[in-house]
Each structure stands twice: as structure tokens, then as C-alpha cells.
Amino acid sequence: MSVLVAGVDVGGTKIAAAAVDIEHQVHHRRKRPTPGSALEVVDLITEMVQELPAVTAVGVGLPGLIKDNRVLTAPNLTGWDEHFDVVELLREALGVPVFVGNDADVGLLGEWQAGAAVGQHDVLGVWMGTGIGGSLILSARPYRGATGVGGEFGHILVQPGGAMCGCGRRGCVEAYAGRRMMGLAAEAERAAGRNSALFSIMAKKGKPTTTSSVWGAAIAGGDAVAIELMDAGIEKLGIAIGSALNLLDPDLVVLGGGMTEEFGQKLADRVEKAAEPWTMHVREDRRYVAAALADNSGIVGAAALARAGVLTG
Amino acid sequence: MSVLVAGVDVGGTKIAAAAVDIEHQVHHRRKRPTPGSALEVVDLITEMVQELPAVTAVGVGLPGLIKDNRVLTAPNLTGWDEHFDVVELLREALGVPVFVGNDADVGLLGEWQAGAAVGQHDVLGVWMGTGIGGSLILSARPYRGATGVGGEFGHILVQPGGAMCGCGRRGCVEAYAGRRMMGLAAEAERAAGRNSALFSIMAKKGKPTTTSSVWGAAIAGGDAVAIELMDAGIEKLGIAIGSALNLLDPDLVVLGGGMTEEFGQKLADRVEKAAEPWTMHVREDRRYVAAALADNSGIVGAAALARAGVLTG
Numbered sequence: 001m002s003v004l005v006a007g008v009d010v011g012g013t014k015i016a017a018a019a020v021d022i023e024h025q026v027h028h029r030r031k032r033p034t035p036g037s038a039l040e041v042v043d044l045i046t047e048m049v050q051e052l053p054a055v056t057a058v059g060v061g062l063p064g065l066i067k068d069n070r071v072l073t074a075p076n077l078t079g080w081d082e083h084f085d086v087v088e089l090l091r092e093a094l095g096v097p098v099f100v101g102n103d104a105d106v107g108l109l110g111e112w113q114a115g116a117a118v119g120q121h122d123v124l125g126v127w128m129g130t131g132i133g134g135s136l137i138l139s140a141r142p143y144r145g146a147t148g149v150g151g152e153f154g155h156i157l158v159q160p161g162g163a164m165c166g167c168g169r170r171g172c173v174e175a176y177a178g179r180r181m182m183g184l185a186a187e188a189e190r191a192a193g194r195n196s197a198l199f200s201i202m203a204k205k206g207k208p209t210t211t212s213s214v215w216g217a218a219i220a221g222g223d224a225v226a227i228e229l230m231d232a233g234i235e236k237l238g239i240a241i242g243s244a245l246n247l248l249d250p251d252l253v254v255l256g257g258g259m260t261e262e263f264g265q266k267l268a269d270r271v272e273k274a275a276e277p278w279t280m281h282v283r284e285d286r287r288y289v290a291a292a293l294a295d296n297s298g299i300v301g302a303a304a305l306a307r308a309g310v311l312t313g
Numbered sequence: 314m315s316v317l318v319a320g321v322d323v324g325g326t327k328i329a330a331a332a333v334d335i336e337h338q339v340h341h342r343r344k345r346p347t348p349g350s351a352l353e354v355v356d357l358i359t360e361m362v363q364e365l366p367a368v369t370a371v372g373v374g375l376p377g378l379i380k381d382n383r384v385l386t387a388p389n390l391t392g393w394d395e396h397f398d399v400v401e402l403l404r405e406a407l408g409v410p411v412f413v414g415n416d417a418d419v420g421l422l423g424e425w426q427a428g429a430a431v432g433q434h435d436v437l438g439v440w441m442g443t444g445i446g447g448s449l450i451l452s453a454r455p456y457r458g459a460t461g462v463g464g465e466f467g468h469i470l471v472q473p474g475g476a477m478c479g480c481g482r483r484g485c486v487e488a489y490a491g492r493r494m495m496g497l498a499a500e501a502e503r504a505a506g507r508n509s510a511l512f513s514i515m516a517k518k519g520k521p522t523t524t525s526s527v528w529g530a531a532i533a534g535g536d537a538v539a540i541e542l543m544d545a546g547i548e549k550l551g552i553a554i555g556s557a558l559n560l561l562d563p564d565l566v567v568l569g570g571g572m573t574e575e576f577g578q579k580l581a582d583r584v585e586k587a588a589e590p591w592t593m594h595v596r597e598d599r600r601y602v603a604a605a606l607a608d609n610s611g612i613v614g615a616a617a618l619a620r621a622g623v624l625t626g
Contacts, residue, residue, distance in 0.1 A: 145562025
């Protein structure tokens, strides 16, 4: 086996880690629930990486705003703050270089290196999980904006004065299609007297929140609230994707994240239909695909980030 | 004087042409009203270029969708259709190579070569004229999307189910901030019994439509309808720019087009204020500027396109 690096995918509900070889193959994959504080996240990542065979570097993808290998904000993780130096803490604990990237960026990077976007020049990545992440490949390289804070697809406005978003504004696409906001909307329905199977399934599965698998089970079971919220989320995703396509005209839209793992290509197909009415130039040759590496996109991409970081850092 | 090329800027209301030297200096500039048919546009461009000193190539910017040096659609020009081969007709009439580009693309190219965007890596160009054009410089080169139809900033959705746009959809930013749609909105106000100085000024100036100078005079005179429509247009522009900045994080936003020529930096400042609430990461070092070449942006950019075309075509 070639020299290994660790890829770590920190989500709002779970952390996955594995050793990844130079061929982007994933070994010794493991998964745990995301703990409630930033320090516990660091301890758990440390533990999970120490369980792996020896690695020469660690890449971590997480849902946050990252610039110059520092996490500036991570609103969908609890107990995180801008002065919390996850890279330094992990480097001290593990004794190898550590590189951190936005979860959607590392997810799309994984797909671009070894999944659905291999060889593509212009790609929009939309990561549908706890929040809505976004990432771009433009002119055959990752594009992160002038200062590294680009790709905030989740905060494209789709409804002025609309639903409250976690960012404090109203009407962002994440306010409708982000799983956390969808869960809050379901709770609001319940408070208004309209129950949903989401909560009984959540209790039965022993989940602390409405995870993607909870949504999957509720929708499969015909739960009206879950179906309506999912329909609304997809409708708004379509608007935001249409606007992004009008501006950027990519060949490929890759859908990833926990909700895509749950619903697969069916979700990508629904999103394509929802985007068409808002797309100026509907192209027969533009494809919408679910991430091919599924729940390994982030691990493979984080590992690629770690390798690139060691090479260029 | 160095070898000259012609730069031609075709707008919804006027056509400007000039000879441009290698230093991007503009010579023998002339301007005429845009005629009502595509064939008349070709005849007028021919005549205007023939009045210039000898040129080795011609570049034409026009408000349309252009791919592979062909105009696919030009909804803000009358009598245009996809089979009308403006490049071939002009080449036959003038006997030199002809290159055509989208008006916002050549406008921003002009600013990038010789105006407000010189040396910039990541720029969003918003051209506010008859319609709303958009153009991008990303990673220090013009970005036109995978198939050349990117940059359709005007059709970013800002209000689902909102005002009718010329593209047939509802709620695009152009439906609020494009001068043609603003003029139609003013006519609707008049039909509903609320008159506006826009129409008396238009008649007095002998203009066939509410041109940018008509809007300038009406707003300067305190006309309520014109002020309200302009406020609404700027508000919606702010939403669309915020969404584009969240996705692309450029360092610079260049405002151009007829309305910017009329209102200058004051318009850029107002647009900046309107975009701030919708911008995820407001950066002190991000600038909003009016096109420095003003009504020569398109001419200089079209000439640059012609020079590049001769070199690469």
C-alpha cells in the first residue's frame, strides 16, 4: 500500500474518517456522531485518526468558512468560534501536518479527483446536508473566490423577505433546503398542531435530530409534512441553481451531502427538473449527477487536500 | 499612429464606433441612433466604419447571446433572428475580419484592458442599459462559461412570481433594473392614471424611448415615478449582486452601460449599499466602481476583441 493520508469529513451530525492511498482508495473507514463542542470534535478526530494505520498528513473538511487554513465561522457546528484553532490543536495531537477545507469544497474535490466530475472543466457542486454548501470548479481548477470565501451557494437569495436562515438573513436557499432549517420548519408545524412521522422515526432510530435517514424514512412512509418540506426545498434549490447556471454555465452539476447520499440520483433528477424553468439556456448536454463516491466524497477530497497541502504548503 | 482596429458598440438605443490604436486610445468616435432592423444595423455599422481611417479588423459588441462568433439571440434589439449572420455580412461589406461579442463582455474587457479593472484577478461586471448585462473576469481571465453562454447576470432570479422579464420568465433582475422594462413599468403607471415627466422629457428631447438621459433628467427633476422605479431597480440589483458575490467573491464590481454613464459613481455607490444586506461576507477592500472609460468601454473592449481575434482566430 502506498503512503497514506487521513481524510476526515466533519458533518453536522456525523464524523467520518479513513486512510486514503494515492489511488484515492479508502481504507479503514469509520464513522461516529458529531459531539456537541469544538474541543470534543478535536478529541474525537484525534482518536479516529490514531485508530488508522500511520498517515503522513491529515485533511479535514467541515461545514464552515475557511480561509488560509483557518476556520473563520462554522454556524452549523455547535460550540465553534473564530478563535478556535482546530488545525493547530490537531497538529499538536497528531504530530503531522493538518489541512482544513470547506466540506462542500473537499466533497467536490473528491468527486473531481476520483468521482463524478473527473476531467470536467466547469462544475457546480451543491452539497445538501445540515446546511447547503456550494463549490465550484471553473476553467479546470477549484475556484474559491478572490479571498477564499466564494462558493457560498447556500446564501443565494431565492425569496426576499422569506424564511429565516441560520445566517441571520431571510430567504436564502439554505433556509428552505438545508436539513437543519427543514427540521426547524417541521418542528414549527408540530407546534402548530400538525404532527409528522419525522419525530417518531427520529425517536425510534435514537437520533438527536432529523438526520437524512430520518427524512428518507419519513418520505418513504408518505409523511405529508416531510414531503411538503422536501418539495419546497427542491423548488428553491432549483431557483438558486438556475441563477448560478445563468451566471456560470457549467457542464455539470454534482449533488452531494447527506441528503444526496440518502436519496441518490433521484434527488439529482428532481433538482434538474426544478432548475430548468429558471435556466436561461437549458442544454441537453448539461448533466446533474449524484456524487459517485457517495459518503466517501468528503474523505477522498479531504485526503487530496492534505496531499496537495503537503506538496504546496 | 499604430495599426488601427474598429470598435463598435451596438446598444438598444445607439451605436457608437471609433478607431482604436494599440494603446487603447479612441479616435474619430461617432454615434448614431440604433435603427429598427438588423439589416439597417449592418448598413449603419458599415457606413460608420467606412468613415473611419483604414482599420485591419472590426470588433462589435452587442446585447445578445454570442457563441463561437455568432449571435444566437438579441432580445433587446428589434428585428434580429438567429439566422441573421451579422459577422458574415459585415465581413463582406468591409473586407476585414469581424468579431462579435456580448456587450457586457466587451465592456468589461475594455475596462480590464484600459479602465477600472486593469490588473484585477476577479471581477463582476454589471452593465445597466436597455437590459442588464453581466460579465466575469475570474482567476485573471475572462470567464464565459463552459459553452460561452455564461455571464447572464440579468437573469438571476430576485423575486419568484415577480415582474415579467423580456426573457419570458418572471422575477429576473432585468425585469426591475433593465431600462426597457423600467420604461414599460412607467407606461403601465401612466395607463393607470399616474403620469410621469419621463414622457414629456422624452418628447422634448425627441427620443423614441426613455433613454438613460431621459431617466437622468426625470430623476434630477424629482419625478416620483422615475425615482420609485429607479429605487426598485437598484434594490433588486443589490439582491442579485449579493447572490453573485456569495458565490464568486470578486474583489471588484464594475458598473457600466448607459445608465451608469448617466449616473456615474453615484449609481455604483447606491448599488453597493443595496448589495450589502445580501452579501454574506462584506469586505472593506471590495470596491464598486463606475466604468472608467464611461461610454468608451464597449468600443475599447470590442477593439481588443478584434485584435485578439485576429491573433487567435
